[in-house]
Amino acid sequence: MMQDFLLPDLGEGLPEAELVTWLVAEGDEVSLNQTIAEVETAKAVVELPSPFAGRVATLHAAEGEVIAVGSVLISFDVAGADAPAHDVPATETPVGETAEAAEIASAVATDAVPEDARAEPNLVGYGASPRAGSRPQRRARVGARQARTDTAVLEAAPHDAIQLGDVEQVVERPRSTPPVRALAKQLGVDLALVEPTGPTDLITRADVEAYAERVGATGAVAPAASTVDAADAAPDAPPREVDARTTRIPIRGVRKHTAAAMVQSAFTAPHVTTFLTVDVTATTELVASLKADRSLQDHRIGVLAVAAKAVCLALGRHPELNSAWDEAAGEIVQHHYVNLGIAAATGRGLVVPNIRDAQELTLVELADSIRTLAETARAGKTSPADMAGGTFSITNVGVFGVDAGTPILNPGEAGILAVGAVRRRPWEHRGAIALRDVMTLALSFDHRLVDGEQGSKFLVDVGDVLSEPGRAMLLR
Numbered sequence: 001m002m003q004d005f006l007l008p009d010l011g012e013g014l015p016e017a018e019l020v021t022w023l024v025a026e027g028d029e030v031s032l033n034q035t036i037a038e039v040e041t042a043k044a045v046v047e048l049p050s051p052f053a054g055r056v057a058t059l060h061a062a063e064g065e066v067i068a069v070g071s072v073l074i075s076f077d078v079a080g081a082d083a084p085a086h087d088v089p090a091t092e093t094p095v096g097e098t099a100e101a102a103e104i105a106s107a108v109a110t111d112a113v114p115e116d117a118r119a120e121p122n123l124v125g126y127g128a129s130p131r132a133g134s135r136p137q138r139r140a141r142v143g144a145r146q147a148r149t150d151t152a153v154l155e156a157a158p159h160d161a162i163q164l165g166d167v168e169q170v171v172e173r174p175r176s177t178p179p180v181r182a183l184a185k186q187l188g189v190d191l192a193l194v195e196p197t198g199p200t201d202l203i204t205r206a207d208v209e210a211y212a213e214r215v216g217a218t219g220a221v222a223p224a225a226s227t228v229d230a231a232d233a234a235p236d237a238p239p240r241e242v243d244a245r246t247t248r249i250p251i252r253g254v255r256k257h258t259a260a261a262m263v264q265s266a267f268t269a270p271h272v273t274t275f276l277t278v279d280v281t282a283t284t285e286l287v288a289s290l291k292a293d294r295s296l297q298d299h300r301i302g303v304l305a306v307a308a309k310a311v312c313l314a315l316g317r318h319p320e321l322n323s324a325w326d327e328a329a330g331e332i333v334q335h336h337y338v339n340l341g342i343a344a345a346t347g348r349g350l351v352v353p354n355i356r357d358a359q360e361l362t363l364v365e366l367a368d369s370i371r372t373l374a375e376t377a378r379a380g381k382t383s384p385a386d387m388a389g390g391t392f393s394i395t396n397v398g399v400f401g402v403d404a405g406t407p408i409l410n411p412g413e414a415g416i417l418a419v420g421a422v423r424r425r426p427w428e429h430r431g432a433i434a435l436r437d438v439m440t441l442a443l444s445f446d447h448r449l450v451d452g453e454q455g456s457k458f459l460v461d462v463g464d465v466l467s468e469p470g471r472a473m474l475l476r
Contacts, residue, residue: 003052007039007073010046010384016068017041018252019061021181024074028056036074039067040252044351044387045380054078066252176203177379187212202379255349265411269325269446273406274455278463279427281437286469296364303439303466304396305367307419310465312338312359312366313472315392318458320450321415322391332449341393341410342370344377352410353382354390394419404440414449417462418442439466 007017017039024036033049036056040046058075061067176184176191180203184191191203194211198204251259283306290301315322315338324333340358344351353376355361355369376382393410398421407416420440427436443459450458464471 001078003076003078004072005051005074006070007067009069010041016066018066019063020045021063022059024056026056026059030056044382044384052076052078175201180205180208184208258350261411262408265409269409270448271444272447273442273444274459275404275440275442276459276463277438277440278467279436280422280439280466282468283466284437299364299367300371301367303422305363305370308340308366308394309363310462311417314458314461317461318454320454321458323414323449324412325448335391339389339391341390342373343393343395344374346377348380351377351382351387352393353377353386404442407444409444409446415443415445
């Protein structure tokens with residue numbers, strides 16, 4: 001029986017999504033909740049699980065295509081999973097296949113679907129997977145060349161020399177980022193054959209380039225890592241060259257959503273920005289001492305983490321900055337928790353994931369959370385849920401060597417703090433001029449919610465903690 005899978009609403013109420021990568025092909029046997037594709041909403045790249053166990057009959061969209069929610073994405077022959085879906089007809093055995101390869105293919109095909117995988121379809125966001133806690137796997141097909149065999153064999157043989165006999169019974173889908181997959185496609189490299197060296201078995205750009213060099217894979221070479229960062233290299237969509245002087249890039253995905261949100265924020269909330277330049281020498285000395293502490297060597301505690309702690313403390317004293325304007329209800333909503341957004345610039349656009357209940361975290365925990373959010377964002381793995389429900393945001397423009405700016409509010413929030421670069425400057429200190437570490441802070445706030453006095457006092461409290469971190473002991 002044929003079953004169509006319609007692209008679901010992925011929980012954000014967004015009308016469309018872009019198909020990034022198919023992880024199955026027509027004719028594949030898939031199990032319930034097996035990851036079949038990656039789609040990009042206006043906020044994040046999302047893995048899409050299969051709602052059926054059966055054979056893939058038709059793929060209704062091509063990679064890079066924008067699909068409306070509710071449109072048919074893929075069709076399954078579910079009847080193939082009822083009868084032993086794992087029985088492969090003799091006609092599917094490739095001509096000239098060896099007895100050994102046929103035996104292996106039979107073993108692959110007869111790896112039966114677990115009983116619990118025959119339950120009702122489990123769509124995105126509804127209930128747990130029958131294999132909860134396990135990573136999604138793709139079942140190997142007859143004739144597939146995607147198994148990892150002994151590393152020495154793979155390094156010695158060209159890509160096309162891998163035989164069917166090398167196929168394992170179940171092949172785990174290789175982990176990589178969209179830019180790395182794009183590079184692999186350009187170079188003609190099968191990611192399943194690449195040995196990962198990144199964290200948690202993540203295949204990096206260097207892994208793909210090294211493999212391509214070893215086996216002599218061909219294809220157009222992507223820009224060098226020195227000119228395009230591997231984590232930020234994926235555009236929202238392929239650019240289109242109009243002539244030698246013009247390139248047009250489709251506005252899609254995260255960049256499209258960010259543009260709409262910023263326009264809405266700029267023309268809805270009356271923005272006010274105020275600035276404060278502070279001597280942060282005591283903070284930089286504190287950071288240096290923490291970095292020298294061997295017990296903290298696994299934690300990257302920087303000035304941004306101290307600023308985040310200062311913001312959490314100051315929000316407790318100035319709840320107006322941790323509020324939201326509810327136009328429909330005619331109310332101001334004050335939050336008694338801090339979901340602290342950290343703006344992250346990626347090749348897909350600006351994303352602002354937030355740290356839940358940041359007010360409860362220590363300085364070390366905040367530093368670890370910021371690091372995790374940044375790494376996840378650069379890998380393109382930030383989920384829509386991670387970007388929802390923020391109450392206040394920080395943008396670190398100092399990392400780009402910028403002193404200050406006038407940041408636009410994240411929609412629904414009352415304030416955003418821009419943290420500038422730390423500069424070594426002549427500064428008045430204890431009645432004399434000395435070289436000190438100086439930083440400019442810029443606070444934008446919604447003037448419907450926050451008066452100038454309240455915004456200024458909040459900014460001064462943040463500055464006081466950065467100029468004298470010991471003051472944090474006095475705040476709560």
